[in-house]
Amino acid sequence: MSQKIALIAGAGPAGLTAAYELLARTNIHPIVCESTDAIGGIAQTFNYKGNRIDIGGHRFFSKSDRVMNWWFNILPKQGAPSADTELKGHEIEYAADVVVKYLCPECSPLPPGEGGAAAPGEGLRSAPDPEKEDLVMLQRPRLSRIFYRKHFFPYPIGITVTVARRLGLWNTFLIGLSYIKAQWFPLKDETYLDAFFTNRFGRRLYKTFFEKYTEKVWGIPCGQIRADWGAQRIKGLSLKRAVVHAVKDLLSSEFSKKQQERETSLITRFFYPKFGPGQMWETVTEQVKKCGAEVRMKTRIAGVHLTDGKVTSVTTENVETGAREEILCDYFFSTMPIKHLIGMMTPRVPDSVVEVAEGLQYRDFLTVGLLLRKLHVQEKGKNPATNVPDNWIYIQEGGVRVGRVQIFNNWSPYMVKDWKNTVWIGLEYFVNEGGDLWIQPDQDLIALGTKEMEKIGFLKKEDVLDACVLRMPKAYPAYWGSYEQLHVVRDYVNTIPNLYLVGRNGMHRYNNQDHSMLTAMMAVDNIVEGKTDKSNLWDVNVEMAYHEEKKT
Numbered sequence: 001m002s003q004k005i006a007l008i009a010g011a012g013p014a015g016l017t018a019a020y021e022l023l024a025r026t027n028i029h030p031i032v033c034e035s036t037d038a039i040g041g042i043a044q045t046f047n048y049k050g051n052r053i054d055i056g057g058h059r060f061f062s063k064s065d066r067v068m069n070w071w072f073n074i075l076p077k078q079g080a081p082s083a084d085t086e087l088k089g090h091e092i093e094y095a096a097d098v099v100v101k102y103l104c105p106e107c108s109p110l111p112p113g114e115g116g117a118a119a120p121g122e123g124l125r126s127a128p129d130p131e132k133e134d135l136v137m138l139q140r141p142r143l144s145r146i147f148y149r150k151h152f153f154p155y156p157i158g159i160t161v162t163v164a165r166r167l168g169l170w171n172t173f174l175i176g177l178s179y180i181k182a183q184w185f186p187l188k189d190e191t192y193l194d195a196f197f198t199n200r201f202g203r204r205l206y207k208t209f210f211e212k213y214t215e216k217v218w219g220i221p222c223g224q225i226r227a228d229w230g231a232q233r234i235k236g237l238s239l240k241r242a243v244v245h246a247v248k249d250l251l252s253s254e255f256s257k258k259q260q261e262r263e264t265s266l267i268t269r270f271f272y273p274k275f276g277p278g279q280m281w282e283t284v285t286e287q288v289k290k291c292g293a294e295v296r297m298k299t300r301i302a303g304v305h306l307t308d309g310k311v312t313s314v315t316t317e318n319v320e321t322g323a324r325e326e327i328l329c330d331y332f333f334s335t336m337p338i339k340h341l342i343g344m345m346t347p348r349v350p351d352s353v354v355e356v357a358e359g360l361q362y363r364d365f366l367t368v369g370l371l372l373r374k375l376h377v378q379e380k381g382k383n384p385a386t387n388v389p390d391n392w393i394y395i396q397e398g399g400v401r402v403g404r405v406q407i408f409n410n411w412s413p414y415m416v417k418d419w420k421n422t423v424w425i426g427l428e429y430f431v432n433e434g435g436d437l438w439i440q441p442d443q444d445l446i447a448l449g450t451k452e453m454e455k456i457g458f459l460k461k462e463d464v465l466d467a468c469v470l471r472m473p474k475a476y477p478a479y480w481g482s483y484e485q486l487h488v489v490r491d492y493v494n495t496i497p498n499l500y501l502v503g504r505n506g507m508h509r510y511n512n513q514d515h516s517m518l519t520a521m522m523a524v525d526n527i528v529e530g531k532t533d534k535s536n537l538w539d540v541n542v543e544m545a546y547h548e549e550k551k552t
């Protein structure tokens with residue numbers, strides 16, 4: 001019998017996880033088709049003249065041990081300090097020995113006997129030193145703050161005396177009253193984000209810290225965005241707890257020590273590949289290729305064909321030459337936007353399904369990378385800072401369109417060619433494909449970014465050494481448009497036994513890498529177990545506990 005084939009659309013986290021899992025646990029031959037020339041999808045890392053930049057920074061953080069262990073198997077945890085550890089005084093938990101399971105002998109970077117493995121097997125080796133090896137997962141301290149009225153505020157927002165002082169004592173009092181009101185008289189209808197935030201934080205705090213930024217992200221008022229998104233992001237955040245802590249601190253005899261502890265408790269840690277998230281997915285690609293999978297770049301899935309209710313073949317198209325090919329397959333994994341998938345299926349799917357798929361909306365993303373001699377962060381009442389410890393900063397200031405600033409030096413020093421003498425930042429704009437910012441020439445966007453950062457007091461124009469622009473369409477599946485009727489699409493695709501919708505846009509769900517990967521892993525579980533019901537995939541990120549942020 002000939003080997004079965006799984007066609008996989010997209011070389012992002014979900015598609016590559018599916019390929020890896022199929023190789024590890026089945027005899028199915030994976031063929032991954034990726035329409036662009038980049039590995040990693042939204043989790044790719046772009047290398048601009050030796051300075052690496054992400055599409056947003058990507059923390060490697062998951063509540064799922066299955067995912068965490070999977071990541072560490074590809075890029076083991078660091079066993080020695082990074083280039084900047086001593087200088088920045090970071091506290092890192094180093095790994096000692098690590099056990100790595102290789103898919104096949106070719107995947108092992110070391111020969112057998114020196115940590116290499118007989119295939120498929122396990123290799124015991126000492127944890128890698130990031131100064132000497134590249135395949136390594138770093139542990140990084142996390143700090144992200146909100147910049148508002150020329151002050152930094154902790155994120156997630158917590159109530160400390162410093163915060164109250166910066167907001168103004170009277171304002172803080174009113175925030176407290178509005179919070180009490182929200183607790184006593186909560187809004188009954190929590191369908192939309194404005195009510196969701198108000199009930200949790202009070203109207204005044206919602207207006208101060210949540211409304212503007214959320215509207216920057218989505219480009220529409222909070223009153224039109226379904227609360228599902230907020231529910232995923234905000235779980236675990238509790239103002240009540242923050243207020244209780246603040247009162248306890250006030251009553252404590254060691255008041256200032258408690259305050260200091262409270263503020264530093266916001267600094268947590270996360271994992272991050274030495275060269276950014278793209279390195280994870282480039283390494284996985286190398287491994288699956290060595291073990292027999294095909295990964296075809298610049299190859300778009302252009303048609304999905306069904307016979308007797310099953311996917312039997314797909315049409316691929318080379319995006320450069322336009323050359324088309326029909327490939328027979330036994331399974332089809334889709335991480336491409338649902339909108340595109342439904343539109344390219346033949347025979348044509350029912351009109352009711354097409355209508356919902358076509359009505360799905362997205363938000364797009366644009367990053368301006370700026371290489372600086374130094375920062376020039378002007379906080380009220382302080383001397384300008386040439387650097388800050390944050391990984392990223394939310395820009396709450398009015399009058400600028402930039403939403404967030406990434407500081408890649410603080411993600412990994414290896415992201416920056418000359419990390420000691422330059423600062424490599426990413427200015428993030430939440431935009432619409434084809435909108436005014438999207439169509440602007442790169443030079444204009446670089447000028448806009450520089451001007452906005454100067455305006456809020458973050459840099460001096462003369463310190464800009466180089467710049468680049470990245471555009472990522474469909475970065476965010478939107479929770480409006482026909483989203484409420486998504487079940488119509490889901491019910492239809494679930495009738496096709498060998499079609500698996502996985503990932504973020506693949507399921508039109510605000511999934512991070514871990515949940516995108518879990519859906520792919522569980523699809524392979526179902527194949528291995530001969531299970532045809534796919535409801536477990538749709539339960540990921542709904543039923544499971546998900547704490548995006550550390551509890552305040």
Ligand SMILES: Cc1cc2nc3c(=O)[nH]c(=O)nc-3n(C[C@H](O)[C@H](O)[C@H](O)COP(=O)(O)OP(=O)(O)OC[C@H]3O[C@@H](n4cnc5c(N)ncnc54)[C@H](O)[C@@H]3O)c2cc1C
Pocket residue numbers: 009010011012013014015033034035036038040041042043055056057058059060061299300301302335336337340365475476502503504505506511512513514516
């Ligand atoms: C700003 C931002 C910050 C984020 N931060 C984090 C974070 O800190 N931690 C985290 O874990 N996650 C984060 N994420 C989420 C993470 O990027 C996604 O969960 C993950 O990339 C989704 O993986 P995927 O494979 O489902 O989809 P994608 O990454 O979108 O990959 C899909 C791939 O399919 C390709 N494709 C599309 N159509 C076709 C077609 N017709 N034919 C062939 N190929 C096609 C695309 O080119 C793409 O490469 C962030 C996302 C954003 C936007």
